[in-house]
Amino acid sequence: MAAIQSLLVALVVVNLAYLAVTRLKTLTRITALQGVLLAATPLAIAGPHGHGLILSLAVLAIKGIGFPWLVARTLSRLEVNPVVEPYFGFNMSLLAGVGGLLFSLWLESRLPFPPGLFPPLLFPAALTSIFSGLTLVVARRKALTQVIGYLAAENGIFLLGVPLAAQGSVWLELSVLLDVFVAVFVMGIALHHINKTFESIDVGRFCSLRD
């Protein structure tokens, strides 16, 4: 039990770290770290055997190695300024992340869960991940950070599904992983196109698309 608690605390810290870093490369590494931590959660909950093991290996391969590699590759090919450009400051973003954490803790006390479904702290950690990811999407200027934000939010959703996967819906989780994999692929292609069309991946320039 202690192992899963330590994992979840680490995940919360990683979530807040997303909002504080200033280099795109560091952001990519944090994604990898979160992927590895996520890969460990099925093992911590269900033990190192059977479906849990398969899921864990798949997550490690896709979220721990695949996505960060794809993002890093896109980053190096786009040749953009390697600094994260925020719409509003890092302190404010961090404050928003902490707000998300508090909101998640409050929400856990209000939502009626089946007893014993979630280990303590799992729900707030997952929800904080979603909020941090969305904050990243909202508060950062580059489309690449939006992809990473989307990945962080998806990681939160995945974390919510892990206890359910232990009860037998592991194939569902795997198929969702496949979907996300395709989505990230598409996003990489879309980023290239955006860079070519707007000569930048600044989402502020999308304004010219409005009618």
Added chain:
Amino acid sequence: MELFGLSLAFYLLGALASLAFAGRETANHLGPAGAVAGSLVGLAGLALTPASAVAQASLPWGLPLGSLALGLDPASRLFLLPVYAVGAAAAVAGSLALAGSEAAQAGPDRRGTHWFFFNILLAGLALVMAARDGVVFLIAWEVMSLAPFFLGSLHDDEAEVREAAWTYLVCAHLGAALVIAFFALAMGQAGATGFAALAEAARAGRLTMPSLLFFLAFFGFAAKIGLVPFHVWLPAIYPAAPGHVAALMSGGMINVGLYGLWRALEILPPPAAWQGWTIAGLGVASALLGILAALGQGNLKRLLAYSSVENMGLICLGLGLGLVGLACGNPAMAALGLGGALFHMLCHAGFKSLLFLCAAEVLTAVGSARIAHLGGLAKRMPAVGTLFLLAGAGIAGLPPLPGFIGELTMALAMLAGLDLPGLLPRTASAASLAALAAVGGFALAAFAKAGGLAFLGAPRTPAAAKAEAPSHAALLAPLFLAAGLVTAAALAPALLRFVGQAVLAFPGMDPAPARAALEQAAMAARTVGFFGAGIILLAGGLLWLRARAGAAHGRRREPTWGCGYTAPTARMQYGAASFVEPAAKLLAGPMGLTRRLDMDPGLFPKRATLFVVSRDAARDRLFTPLFEAVARLCDAAKVVQHGKVHLYILYVLATVVLLLAWKLS
């Protein structure tokens, strides 16, 4: 009921066949064939069942709400009659008008979809009038409201046609929104969807706020009927739509608004007198403003459209008076008012669709429906001219044509209203009588203008001088309608009894005195018929004598309005502007006319031009500013649509957080 179902099946078959053969000449045969077959079967069904019979049928229905309950009663049959008759005539006329014409033009052949929606409109109309369940009624209503948008925009390469179709769509849906609100409120309060159950709930007093329900129903259906100020779509779509579509809309479709109002009144608790006066009041306003606007129009089809507003106003006047009679315990007034209204509805349907078909022939022959471009057409196309003048006289209410019988019956209701207790109702009845007389006079002037300037006199343009008479086949549909109307004139007393069946079935009607009053009206109609026949025989005899005398002595024909001048020209005739100029001086405000006389100074001006421009006040002063304000409001709301994607996601995030916080706190 079986024949009704068969006619629906023919309509649907026609619709599907015209879609299947879209883009080919076959669609122009199969679509109208379905419409004609369906309509004739429907007419046979009406003829073979006694008018007072009530049929019910319930079919399986896949939806969780409502039930597919259909039925036919006297009111349904009465309103179905013009749909079937005009539907058949319009289908024949349309098939002939569209034959080959589209194929000769460049661009895609749209006749397949056109006939699809034509059949769908007919099926929707029939279904509305047979629905015995609120949900079925609303679905049929929606189908019936949408189809004319596609029918009217057949020639949608013209900007004017597109705008007219949109105007229609907006008006139809504003009305439909009120109708839906009416049924939703009533069905929610009653806890049932069937008409019978709704009426039961109303009698038991379970419908709270009956006044609100009344206004929702009245204004919702008034938008379809075309009462002032909801009439703005009529003068827009009728001139824009092809002739046969305008005929079907004016003859078959706008009556459905009256039908809906009739049903709503049957469902609602017994009417109060103020409700009757409200309907009658708006009816008088529509009749007067409609006919004055018609008088001012320079376009033949737009003139006919405003005349529809006038006639719908008269029908609502009769309906309102009937309700007042019902509320005040005067069954004679009730029966005469309702009966006169329904009878006039039938006459208007026949005459107006005949007029539109004639106007379509004029448009085909001359290429314009502007009165300033016509003239002297009776010599070039005598059959169309005769039919137009006949229908114009009928719709203006000249005896012995049936238009007069309906107005006479309504006048009898107003005379009965003079016996109502209290000064106010008596004054109102007398005022209605005066309004009816005034409207009759103006209608005569309007159709003297339409018929006289278009068909009599000398041609104003070379196109009018070279107009060719339509083929004999093209006259088939107008002649069918005219034959129906002449039969109606001959059988007016019987037709009045047919109408009476629907009136007697209205809830709260005391049958014995109502039947006696209607019988009295039928007797009056017969007397009018005898006198009319006598006058026609006399006039015919005199004409024959004159022709014989002329043939014996030899005659010389002079140009009309030649006035003995040496070099008369067509410009000496009254024009569309100069005909209404005297009235425009007096009634420019209510007619919505602006007149301008450009004349060189001096005692003998070389040049003088008179302009009379007619604008629709309701459209210019009410709806245009209203919709512009709505558009400004919508533009103002666009500040949230700034194109910044990440802020859009912020909206989503904020909404989720707020909803969670609100729901869980």
